[in-house]
Structure formats: structure tokens, C-alpha cells
Amino acid sequence: MPSLEANGDRARILGIAALISLPVLASIPFDLAPLVRGPAPYPPEWRWAFRPEGPAQPLLAAGGCLFGLLALLWVSGRAGTGRHPIAISRALVAGAVVLGFGLQIALLAREPGRPLRTMLSRTRSRSYSSYHAVAISPEARDPRTFLRHHADRLRGQARSAKHAATHPPGPVLFYRAMLALCEGSPKVTDGLLATAGVRDRESRPPATRPARAAALLGALLLGLLGSLAAWPIAHLGTALGVARPAAARLALLWAMLPGPALQTPQLDQALALPVAGATTLLLAASQRREGVAWRAVLAGVLGGMALFTSYGAAAFLAIGGLAALAAADGATSLRRALAGVAAGSVAGLTSFGVPALFGHHPVRAMLTALSIHREIYTTPRSYALWLLFNPLDFALFLGLPVAVTGLLVLAGTARHVADGGATPITRFRLVTFAGMAALLALGVTRGEVGRLWIPLMPLVLVASLAAGNAPGRRESLVHATLLAAFTLAMGSYWVI
Numbered sequence: 001m002p003s004l005e006a007n008g009d010r011a012r013i014l015g016i017a018a019l020i021s022l023p024v025l026a027s028i029p030f031d032l033a034p035l036v037r038g039p040a041p042y043p044p045e046w047r048w049a050f051r052p053e054g055p056a057q058p059l060l061a062a063g064g065c066l067f068g069l070l071a072l073l074w075v076s077g078r079a080g081t082g083r084h085p086i087a088i089s090r091a092l093v094a095g096a097v098v099l100g101f102g103l104q105i106a107l108l109a110r111e112p113g114r115p116l117r118t119m120l121s122r123t124r125s126r127s128y129s130s131y132h133a134v135a136i137s138p139e140a141r142d143p144r145t146f147l148r149h150h151a152d153r154l155r156g157q158a159r160s161a162k163h164a165a166t167h168p169p170g171p172v173l174f175y176r177a178m179l180a181l182c183e184g185s186p187k188v189t190d191g192l193l194a195t196a197g198v199r200d201r202e203s204r205p206p207a208t209r210p211a212r213a214a215a216l217l218g219a220l221l222l223g224l225l226g227s228l229a230a231w232p233i234a235h236l237g238t239a240l241g242v243a244r245p246a247a248a249r250l251a252l253l254w255a256m257l258p259g260p261a262l263q264t265p266q267l268d269q270a271l272a273l274p275v276a277g278a279t280t281l282l283l284a285a286s287q288r289r290e291g292v293a294w295r296a297v298l299a300g301v302l303g304g305m306a307l308f309t310s311y312g313a314a315a316f317l318a319i320g321g322l323a324a325l326a327a328a329d330g331a332t333s334l335r336r337a338l339a340g341v342a343a344g345s346v347a348g349l350t351s352f353g354v355p356a357l358f359g360h361h362p363v364r365a366m367l368t369a370l371s372i373h374r375e376i377y378t379t380p381r382s383y384a385l386w387l388l389f390n391p392l393d394f395a396l397f398l399g400l401p402v403a404v405t406g407l408l409v410l411a412g413t414a415r416h417v418a419d420g421g422a423t424p425i426t427r428f429r430l431v432t433f434a435g436m437a438a439l440l441a442l443g444v445t446r447g448e449v450g451r452l453w454i455p456l457m458p459l460v461l462v463a464s465l466a467a468g469n470a471p472g473r474r475e476s477l478v479h480a481t482l483l484a485a486f487t488l489a490m491g492s493y494w495v496i
Contacts, residue, residue, distance in 0.1 A: 009412070014475055017404040021482050024400055028489040029054070036396065037494060038447065039389055044380035046447030049495035055110035059488060062106035066256065066484040068099045073252050073480050077473040079245035092248035093234045100255025101227040104264045107491045116196035116216060119223075119265055123175075123215040124207065129266070130161035132218065135175035136211045143173055148359035154368045158376070166373040168365065169355065170308035171267055178214035178221075189213040219265035226260050226269030226454075232276040233458045239283045240327060240425045242466045249476040250462060256483040257461070259397035259454045262496045268454040271313055274302035276458035279320030282344060286328040286337035296340035300347025306455075307352045311366055312445070316455045317348070319435030323459060326427040378446055386446035396490070397450030398457055401482040406433070406464025425467055432463040 027033050031050050038047030072095045079088040108115035122128045139153065140146045150169045157165035164172055182189045192213040200209070230251035237247030254260065260269055281299035285292045306313035321341050328337035356362055395403035410433050413426045436456065439445070445452055465471045471479065490496065 010470060010472075010475060013405055013408045013412075014401075014478055016408060017401040018478065018482065020404050021400045021486075024396075025482070025485055025489060028486075029493050031493070036392065038393065039385055042447075045382070045385065048450075051110075051493050051495050055492045056112045057109045059107065059109055059492065061109060062103055062488065062491070065099045065103035065106055066487070069096070069103075069252055069255055070477065070480055070484070072096070072099070073249060073473065073476050076245050076249050076252070076476070079248060085244055089234070089244040089248040092245075093230050093251045096230040096248075096251040096255045097227045100230065100261070101224050103255060103261050103487075104223045104227070104269075107261060107487070108264065110491050114197055117198070119219040120196055120198070120212060120216045123219045123265060124212070126161060130157075130163045130165075131167075131171040131267075132175045132211075132215050134161050134164045134172045135179060136206050136214070140172055140176050143176060144358050146172070146176075147355050151361040151365035151368055154365065154372060158372050162372075162376060166369050166376070167267075167310055168308050168362075168369070169360065170305075170310075174309075175214060175218050178218040179210060182210040182213040182217065188217070192216050222265045222267060222270045225273050227255065229260075229272040229276050229458055230254050232273065232280040233462060236276060236280040236283065236458070236462050237466050239280060239287065240428055240462065240466060241423070241468065242425070243469045245473075246466065246469055246471055249471050249473070250466060253402070253465070253471070253476060253479060253483065254458065254461060256480055256487060257397070257399050257402070257457060258483070258487045258490050259450050259457055261487050262397070262491050263451045263454060266451055266454070267309055268451050271306055271310060271316070271455040272458050274306040275313065275316045275320055275455040278302040278306070278317060278344065279324050279459060282321055282324040282337065282340050283327055285340035286324065286333045288336075292336050292340055293343060296343035297347045299340070300344035300349075301351050303344065303348035304351025304354075307348065308355070311370060312452065313455060315439050315444075316453075316459075319432060319439070319456065320459055321345075322435060323428045323431040323463075326431040327424040329424050374444075378444060381446040383443045383446070386443065387440065389447070390440055390445065390449045393448070393450045394453055396486070397454075398460060399479070399483045399486055401479055401486075402461060402464050405479075406460060409464060409467075429463040432459050436460065 024033070024036065027036070031037075031052070034050070037050065039045050041047045041049075072092055076092055079085055079092060105115050105119070108118045111118045113121065123132045126133050134140055134157070139149070147169055154165045182192070189210050193209060193216075196216055198212055233254050234247045234251040237250045238244060242250070260272065263269060278299040281295045281302070285295040285299070303313075303317045306317060321344070325334070325337045325341060328334040353362055410429060413429050416422075417426055417430065465479070
């Protein structure tokens with residue numbers, strides 16, 4: 001494989017990816033290979049449940065959003081030849097955000113209730129997400145008091161609110177802020193509940209009208225933040241030397257990946273934005289003489305926010321930071337990148353530690369939460385089993401055609417670098433996949449990586465498909481068609 005940008009090589013890789021993907025896709029509605037859903041039900045292992053009856057309602061709106069994304073990919077061919085290429089590329093990315101967000105909501109028609117009511121009920125569920133339940137409880141009424149006692153209360157929440165007990169206080173405070181907004185604005189509350197079709201008689205303490213509206217508002221914002229990751233994905237592509245039209249196509253493909261589209265509403269969706277944003281800012285800081293400091297500090301602030309939301313974000317931020325360092329081109333660029341990473345790390349740790357000013361104990365809380373996570377989710381599960389199934393789960397929710405393409409391109413990249421050729425995108429690719437391999441070998445995550453590793457998917461998407469003018473329009477349309485089919489099939493027949 002002399003050149004990863006050669007049309008013949010990319011066409012060959014795309015053909016192999018399609019040939020591997022199609023049989024797996026065809027098996028999903030009939031559950032011909034149950035092991036692709038996981039090795040065993042929870043507890044203690046993990047398996048996505050099968051829904052033999054298919055979706056509760058036809059996914060017509062979801063199909064419309066996917067068709068719109070395909071149409072934008074078709075139009076993207078004009079982005080490089082039109083009179084206003086930058087404006088066209090920005091419009092394509094904006095379309096990815098809007099249609100991607102709409103797709104998330106439309107896919108919830110697979111559940112028995114209305115999409116917005118499904119979002120609301122999921123957010124309020126202690127088993128699906130316990131952050132809202134803790135946020136509306138008396139212990140979170142005063143944020144300062146909550147922060148002061150957060151580390152002490154984690155053990156008591158280990159059974160009744162597992163998600164809140166294994167995370168920093170950020171998610172609970174996020175929903176508490178949504179509650180404050182809804183309590184202070186009856187119009188917002190009424191508008192949200194009316195749109196979702198929630199009646200007055202359904203609201204009883206502690207699930208008051210503002211509390212229900214806060215659940216829906218928070219869920220919608222998480223999905224929107226996940227869709228907004230399209231912007232740093234496009235900028236990351238251009239920073240790595242990818243042409244603007246191809247970078248815009250990466251953003252459009254992001255909206256169609258099964259993981260971000262189907263895992264609604266989850267914090268993991270939203271974390272894709274700060275992880276991709278921090279990586280992009282660090283890479284941009286290495287490429288310009290001016291603005292190194294503010295880009296590095298902003299990257300650090302995004303990283304601190306991600307850490308305040310999930311302790312696991314540290315691994316994704318580390319992979320992104322190392323990949324940005326590897327992509328630095330030349331000694332001067334590398335010095336800027338090192339300075340940016342150092343400044344970003346200081347800014348990130350500082351912003352993560354700010355709640356300590358209000359009495360929070362971040363280190364003690366982190367050690368307690370990670371200990372609870374290890375006891376509940378890590379130790380009872382088999383390391384060897386998930387060493388095999390984690391890559392499969394990640395590949396399916398990333399999109400099997402993208403994952404297969406990434407592995408084949410990675411093999412070609414390794415040979416190309418061994419022959420003495422290394423570019424920013426090839427170094428970025430090697431470090432991203434090496435980071436994933438290290439994270440897999442650590443074994444700290446066992447199951448559900450199709451959700452938990454969503455923040456890593458922007459980096460892997462770029463590493464798998466980006467190169468010069470690639471992905472081209474035709475290549476992107478093939479990937480998009482396969483991704484749309486996987487997203488609809490998995491959403492229809494798997495309980496996600």
C-alpha cells in the first residue's frame with residue numbers, strides 16, 4: 001500500500017469493509033449471531049437485549065434525517081469547487097449538527113412512548129441514569145452543601161444511585177442547574193412539558209413540574225452537545241491537513257454513527273465535545289505562532305469540565321493530547337505542542353480543583369468512586385472475556401464499516417511509516433489506535449464500551465477515514481449508507 005490516499009487503495013479498503021459489514025448487518029434483525037450483542041446478560045457480564053418485534057413505531061422521521069445527511073454528503077462535492085468553499089463547508093457542518101440532533105430524537109420512536117417522554121423517563125430512571133434523581137433530592141438542594149459532603153455520601157449511594165456514586169458531582173449539579181432554571185421560568189417549564197405531552201396530574205413531589213421539565217431539558221442538552229462535536233471534528237480534520245470538503249464529510253458521518261445516535265440521553269454523548277475540542281485546540285496551538293496560550297488554556301478548561309463530569313474522561317483526554325503531540329510537524333511545532341499540553345494540563349487540573357474552594361474533596365471523592373466502580377462493574381467481570389468483546393462492541397457502535405476501514409488503513413500506515421514516510425495524520429492515527437489498545441489492555445472498562453467510549457469516537461473516526469482529500473464524496477456515501485443501515489437495524493432490534 002504505497003499511498004493511503006490513492007483512489008485504488010481506498011476503493012479496495014472500502015470494498016473489504018463493505019463485504020465484512022453486510023453479513024453482520026443482515027444478521028441483526030434475525031439475531032443469527034447473538035454473541036455480537038455481548039457474551040452474557042447483566043449481571044455480572046453484559047449483553048444488549050434483543051427486541052424480536054422490532055421498533056414500536058416506524059422510524060420514518062429517523063429515515064428522513066438520515067436521507068437529509070446523505071443528501072448533504074452528495075452536495076458536499078461542490079464545497080471544493082464553489083465560489084464560497086468555506087461558507088459551504090460551514091453550512092454542511094451546521095447541517096450535521098441539526099440533522100444529527102434530530103436523528104437522536106427521531107430514533108426514540110422505536111420505544112413504546114413518545115420520543116420526548118422516553119427521554120424524560122430515561123433521565124428520571126435510577127437504573128438508566130440516577131443523576132437527576134439525586135439532583136432533585138434534599139441532599140442536593142444546596143450545591144455548596146452537596147459538594148462539601150459529596151465524598152462522604154458516595155458509599156451510601158452505591159446501591160440506590162450507582163451512576164451518581166461512580167461519577168464526580170458534575171452530572172448531579174448539571175441537573176440541579178436545569179431544575180433551578182425551570183423553577184425560575186414557568187414558561188420554560190410549561191413549554192417543555194406541553195411539547196412532551198406531560199399532564200398536570202402526573203406531577204407529584206418530588207417529581208414536580210419543574211423537576212420533570214429539568215429532566216427533559218437536561219436530556220435534550222446532552223444530545224445537542226453530542227451533535228455539536230461535529231464542529232471540532234471538522235476542525236481537527238483540517239488541522240491534520242484534510243481538505244475542507246472532506247473534513248465537513250467527517251462531521252456528517254459523525255451524526256450517523258450508531259453510538260452517538262442511539263445512546264440518548266447519556267453523558268457520554270456530551271463528553272465527545274470537550275474531548276474532541278481539547279484535542280483540536282492543542283493541535284491548533286502547535287501550528288500557529290500566536291494564540292498558543294489561550295488555546296492551551298481553553299483546552300485545559302474543556303478537559304477540566306470533562307473530568308468534573310466523568311473520571312474516565314482522563315483516559316480519553318490523555319489519548320487526544322498524545323495524538324496531538326504526535327501530529328506536531330517539526331521541532332518548532334513540537335515545542336509549541338509540548339508547551340500547550342503543559343499549560344493545558346495545569347489549566348485542566350486547576351479547573352477540576354475549583355470545587356475544592358467550596359469544600360469539595362476531589363481526590364478522596366475520585367478514589368471512593370473508582371473503588372465503587374471497581375467493586376460493582378470491574379471485579380465481577382472477566383478480564384479475558386472483555387479483552388475480546390470490548391473491541392467488537394466498540395466497532396459496532398462506532399460503525400463496523402468505519403472500524404474495519406480504520407484497521408485496514410492502520411495496517412497500511414504501519415507499513416508506510418516503516419518505509420520512512422510519516423505525516424501528521426499518520427502519526428495521529430498510530431497514537432490514537434495505540435492509545436485505544438493500551439486502554440483495552442488495562443481492562444478497567446468491561447462491557448458497554450459502545451456507550452462509555454463514545455468520547456473516543458471522534459478521534460477514531462478522523463484517524464480511520466481522514467487523509468488529504470479523503471474521505472471523498474463517493475467513499476463517504478458508501479460509508480453513510482452502511483452506517484444508516486446499522487443505526488436503523490441496531491436501534492430497531494436491540495434494546496439500547
